[in-house]
Amino acid sequence: MSKRDNILNAAIYLFVEHGEQATSMKCIAKRAECGIGTMYNYFPSKEKLINELYLQSKIKYSNYMLSALNTEDSIKYNILHTWRKAIEFALENPYKIKFIELFCQSPIIEEEVKNATLSSFLPLIEIFEKGKTDGIVKNIDTLQLITFVKGAITASIISKPDMNPDDINSLTQMAWDAIKE
Amino acid sequence: MSKRDNILNAAIYLFVEHGEQATSMKCIAKRAECGIGTMYNYFPSKEKLINELYLQSKIKYSNYMLSALNTEDSIKYNILHTWRKAIEFALENPYKIKFIELFCQSPIIEEEVKNATLSSFLPLIEIFEKGKTDGIVKNIDTLQLITFVKGAITASIISKPDMNPDDINSLTQMAWDAIKE
Amino acid sequence: MSKRDNILNAAIYLFVEHGEQATSMKCIAKRAECGIGTMYNYFPSKEKLINELYLQSKIKYSNYMLSALNTEDSIKYNILHTWRKAIEFALENPYKIKFIELFCQSPIIEEEVKNATLSSFLPLIEIFEKGKTDGIVKNIDTLQLITFVKGAITASIISKPDMNPDDINSLTQMAWDAIKE
Amino acid sequence: MSKRDNILNAAIYLFVEHGEQATSMKCIAKRAECGIGTMYNYFPSKEKLINELYLQSKIKYSNYMLSALNTEDSIKYNILHTWRKAIEFALENPYKIKFIELFCQSPIIEEEVKNATLSSFLPLIEIFEKGKTDGIVKNIDTLQLITFVKGAITASIISKPDMNPDDINSLTQMAWDAIKE
DNA sequence: AATGAATGAGGCTTCATTCAT
DNA sequence: CATGAATGAAGCCTCATTCAT
Numbered sequence: 001m002s003k004r005d006n007i008l009n010a011a012i013y014l015f016v017e018h019g020e021q022a023t024s025m026k027c028i029a030k031r032a033e034c035g036i037g038t039m040y041n042y043f044p045s046k047e048k049l050i051n052e053l054y055l056q057s058k059i060k061y062s063n064y065m066l067s068a069l070n071t072e073d074s075i076k077y078n079i080l081h082t083w084r085k086a087i088e089f090a091l092e093n094p095y096k097i098k099f100i101e102l103f104c105q106s107p108i109i110e111e112e113v114k115n116a117t118l119s120s121f122l123p124l125i126e127i128f129e130k131g132k133t134d135g136i137v138k139n140i141d142t143l144q145l146i147t148f149v150k151g152a153i154t155a156s157i158i159s160k161p162d163m164n165p166d167d168i169n170s171l172t173q174m175a176w177d178a179i180k181e
Numbered sequence: 182m183s184k185r186d187n188i189l190n191a192a193i194y195l196f197v198e199h200g201e202q203a204t205s206m207k208c209i210a211k212r213a214e215c216g217i218g219t220m221y222n223y224f225p226s227k228e229k230l231i232n233e234l235y236l237q238s239k240i241k242y243s244n245y246m247l248s249a250l251n252t253e254d255s256i257k258y259n260i261l262h263t264w265r266k267a268i269e270f271a272l273e274n275p276y277k278i279k280f281i282e283l284f285c286q287s288p289i290i291e292e293e294v295k296n297a298t299l300s301s302f303l304p305l306i307e308i309f310e311k312g313k314t315d316g317i318v319k320n321i322d323t324l325q326l327i328t329f330v331k332g333a334i335t336a337s338i339i340s341k342p343d344m345n346p347d348d349i350n351s352l353t354q355m356a357w358d359a360i361k362e
Numbered sequence: 363m364s365k366r367d368n369i370l371n372a373a374i375y376l377f378v379e380h381g382e383q384a385t386s387m388k389c390i391a392k393r394a395e396c397g398i399g400t401m402y403n404y405f406p407s408k409e410k411l412i413n414e415l416y417l418q419s420k421i422k423y424s425n426y427m428l429s430a431l432n433t434e435d436s437i438k439y440n441i442l443h444t445w446r447k448a449i450e451f452a453l454e455n456p457y458k459i460k461f462i463e464l465f466c467q468s469p470i471i472e473e474e475v476k477n478a479t480l481s482s483f484l485p486l487i488e489i490f491e492k493g494k495t496d497g498i499v500k501n502i503d504t505l506q507l508i509t510f511v512k513g514a515i516t517a518s519i520i521s522k523p524d525m526n527p528d529d530i531n532s533l534t535q536m537a538w539d540a541i542k543e
Numbered sequence: 544m545s546k547r548d549n550i551l552n553a554a555i556y557l558f559v560e561h562g563e564q565a566t567s568m569k570c571i572a573k574r575a576e577c578g579i580g581t582m583y584n585y586f587p588s589k590e591k592l593i594n595e596l597y598l599q600s601k602i603k604y605s606n607y608m609l610s611a612l613n614t615e616d617s618i619k620y621n622i623l624h625t626w627r628k629a630i631e632f633a634l635e636n637p638y639k640i641k642f643i644e645l646f647c648q649s650p651i652i653e654e655e656v657k658n659a660t661l662s663s664f665l666p667l668i669e670i671f672e673k674g675k676t677d678g679i680v681k682n683i684d685t686l687q688l689i690t691f692v693k694g695a696i697t698a699s700i701i702s703k704p705d706m707n708p709d710d711i712n713s714l715t716q717m718a719w720d721a722i723k724e
Numbered sequence: 725a726a727t728g729a730a731t732g733a734g735g736c737t738t739c740a741t742t743c744a745t
Numbered sequence: 746c747a748t749g750a751a752t753g754a755a756g757c758c759t760c761a762t763t764c765a766t
Contacts, residue, residue: 003726019288021202024760026728035727037763046761105283105339107200140351147340148333148355155332156325158286170321174329178359184750205735216752218738227736365747381650383564386739388749397748399742408740467645467701469562502713509702510695510717517694518687520648532683536691540721546729567756578731580759589757 004042006032012053016098020050020108051113054103057096058117064089066123075131076176082124083153083172090157101154121146138181149175185223187213193234197279201231201289228289235284236294238277243301245270250304256312257357263305264334264353271338282335302327319362330356366404368394374415378460382412382470409470416465417475419458424482426451431485437493438538444486445515445534452519463516483508500543511537547585549575555596559641563593563651590651597646598656600639605663607632612666618674619719625667626696626715633700644697664689681724692718 001009010031014023025046029036043049065086069078090097103109128145131137138145156171157163163171182190191212195204206227210217224230246267250259271278284290309326312318319326337352338344344352363371372393376385387408391398405411427448431440452459465471490507493499500507518533519525525533544552553574557566568589572579586592608629612621633640646652671688674680681688699714700706706714 022288025762026760029728036729036761037727038725040762041725101286105279107203138351138355140355141348144337144341144348144351145355147336148352151336152329152333152359154336155328159328160325167325170319170325171329174319174321174326174359177361178333178355180358206737207735210753217736218753219751221737222750225737384650387741388739391749398740398750399748400746402741403746463648467641469565500713500717502717503710506699506703506710506713507717509698510714513698514691514695514721516698517690521690522687529687532681532687533691536681536683536688536721539723540695540717542720568758569756572732579757580732581730583758584729587758 003032003034003038006034007039007042007049008053008056011049012057012095012099015050015053015102016095020102020106047108050103050108051110053099054109055113055116057093057100059120060093061086061089061096061100062117062120066120069123069127075127075134075136076180078127079131079137079179080172080176082127083149083175084168086150086153087157087163087168087171090154091161091163094161097154097157101158136181137179140179145179148178152178184213184215184219187215188220188223188230189234189237192230193238193276193280196231196234196283197276201283201287231284231289232291232294234280235290236297238274238281239298240301241274242267242270242277242281243298247301247304250308256308256315256317257361259308260312260318260360261353261357263308264330264356265349267331267334268338268344268349268352271335272342272344275338275342278335279339282339317362319360321360326360330360333359365394365396365400368396369401369404369411370415370418373411374419374457374461377412377415377464378457382464382468412465412470413472413475415461416471417478419455419462420479421482422455423448423451423458423462424479428482428485431489437489437496437498438542440489441493441499441541442534442538444489445511445537446530448512448515449519449525449530449533452516453523453525456523459516459519463520498543499541502541507541511541514540546575546577546581549577550582550585550592551596551599554592555600555638555642558593558596558645559638563645563649593646593651594653594656596642597652598659600636600643601660602663603636604629604632604639604643605660609663609666612670618670618677618679619723621670622674622680622722623715623719625670626692626718627711629693629696630700630706630711630714633697634704634706637700637704640697641701644701679724680722683722688722691721695721 007028011023011028014028014031025039026036029039032039039049043052065082068081068085071078073081124146125142128137128142132139132142153171153175160167188209192204192209195209195212199208206220207217209230210220213220220230224233246263249262249266252259254262305327306323309318309323313320313323334352334356341348369390373385373390376390376393387401388398390411391401394401401411405414427444430443430447433440435443486508487504490499490504494501494504515533515537522529550571554566554571557571557574568579568582571592572582575582582592586595608625611624611628614621616624667689668685671680671685675682675685696714696718703710
């Protein structure tokens with residue numbers, strides 16, 4: 001693994017386990033097995049390191065979630081599949097999900113990064129819009145629909161990181177029932 | 182207003198607006214219009230101040246939410262009413278809700294405080310149990326049901342703090358549809 | 363006992379037991395069972411309180427030690443008696459002795475107070491001078507003689523605050539042998 | 544000189560000249576010509592810095608004092624020689640001696656450090672024991688004998704740091720007369 | 725590129741002192 | 746006189762960042 005990845009891995013682990021305040025650059029360097037100065041060859045500041053981690057995590061998350069969208073499948077299938085993928089990703093990448101939660105409200109994340117992550121959700125929005133047109137999804141503002149389900153799923157996964165298939169089914173069922181017309 | 186309340190108000194505002202790390206004791210004192218030392222007459226440390234704010238916010242939240250529970254009403258009514266109260270509280274006390282979100286995962290909150298806040302949700306759990314027995318609520322682990330809805334509602338409110346009655350209706354409808362059998 | 367004495371007693375106890383640094387005015391007030399402000403009615407500052415305690419302790423010490431000097435007795439008897447009285451005082455007033463030791467080198471003690479305490483030893487110096495003239499005391503600078511014995515006795519008492527009569531005899535014997543011609 | 548030594552030298556000077564309370568870390572850093580943070584690369588806290596200085600001073604003192612003990616010499620010679628070495632050390636290292644005096648009673652010195660310094664005096668104790676067996680030293684508890692002489696010598700040196708050879712002779716003579724049978 | 729000793733601004737906290745009651 | 750809440754200067758210590766090697 002590259003030295004850069006070592007640093008990113010050490011950082012995400014420590015931020016999630018101990019919080020931002022308790023994670024010093026020295027501490028990260030130690031876990032990444034490199035000198036403090038080395039970190040500054042890859043990231044110009046702690047803030048930039050956090051933003052980089054945030055951007056990366058978000059992009060991987062949405063890519064994974066939206067990768068399986070297929071316009072040939074039914075809308076219900078696409079939506080359910082998206083949630084399923086989201087859950088799958090969260091269970092396999094707990095640190096990324098927790099890191100996103102940790103910083104999604106933080107003023108440390110630059111406006112630019114926030115916007116970059118937003119755009120990646122456009123395909124999902126389209127699906128919902130079509131669902132509303134077809135009358136199978138509630139006629140509520142799409143952003144509210146997505147926010148509702150995303151909030152529900154994220155909270156559920158964080159509170160129970162060892163979900164089994166039954167739990168996942170319950171979860172997707174609730175998510176679908178919430179938004180279906 | 183008492184000096185103690187001044188400090189608590191200044192603190193919750195700054196923690197929510199700027200984050201914990203960016204909110205120094207000096208900064209709080211300035212906003213509370215008192216000397217730094219004065220704060221230590223009321224709270225022995227920054228940590229204790231945060232715990233106090235957390236405990237207070239949580240207790241007010243759950244008291245408000247659960248205040249209207251009435252065993253004579255139908256279960257559906259009780260549940261819907263609870264969510265409605267929760268939303269109402271959140272809209273009227275946005276700082277309390279955001280503060281809770283900010284610290285609910287933080288290691289700064291003492292185990293003792295966490296436990297104190299948990300117990301206040303027992304009445305809600307009972308309602309759900311009864312709902313399941315009556316076959317009107319999905320037969321899913323109660324904690325998962327509550328986590329799901331709470332996560333959904335909290336995310337929704339934070340993303341749209343200026344909800345109108347229609348939005349609230351949509352929200353409670355989704356919440357109910359998600360858990361109803 | 364007067365409130366002023368309460369304060370002095372509380373202060374000397376705490377300074378000796380916990381050190382100056384660890385003894386706050388609040389702490390003294392608590393032990394003296396009075397308000398913080400009250401202390402400032404009697405002593406204008408912490409420094410003045412310490413100087414007052416120092417002066418008082420030193421004066422009581424030298425008064426006691428020198429009270430029994432009697433020009434009609436032999437020089438040897440006078441000297442031995444003085445040491446005996448010093449030991450006696452130290453054993454009965456351990457806090458005063460320790461307090462003196464604690465602050466005798468401290469820059470907190472004002473020059474004026476230091477001088478005031480010096481003058482009280484003049485009678486002892488005279489005795490020694492006479493002893494040297496009579497050829498029964500070593501012909502060494504008097505201040506050195508006194509410093510030697512005082513240092514020896516103080517160290518001995520502090521290291522063994524529960525001396526019995528035998529110990530005291532040993533001590534005075536050593537003191538005498540050290541300075542006798 | 545190493546940066547670490549710079550710090551130790553600056554610290555011992557300031558502690559002795561101004562007292563512990565009046566010697567801030569900032570103050571030491573200034574005299575050591577380094578940043579405040581630098582000091583914490585070498586000593587984890589002010590307390591540890593003081594303990595280190597104390598341990599170092601004590602060890603150098605006892606090493607020097609006891610270095611010349613020689614079982615082939617007479618007991619009287621060994622004892623006199625020890626005092627002479629002690630005086631010599633004190634005159635050449637006035638700050639070390641004053642520093643030891645300043646902290647020997649302080650609760651800031653860790654038990655572990657106190658014990659480490661005690662053990663270095665065992666050889667001296669042995670010599671005294673032999674002296675008592677041979678009937679040339681007073682039959683008094685050895686610790687009392689040592690405490691007496693050490694207290695006397697320390698007080699003498701501190702009160703007259705510019706002793707000449709005659710003064711030293713007087714001093715050792717008094718010390719010997721005090722303890723000899 | 726890699727390192728980590730050096731730096732000092734800034735954070736939390738203590739405490740001598742004041743002053744309104 | 747007695748009180749103790751209020752104050753803020755000053756202390757100890759942390760840590761993001763720099764820079765000489």
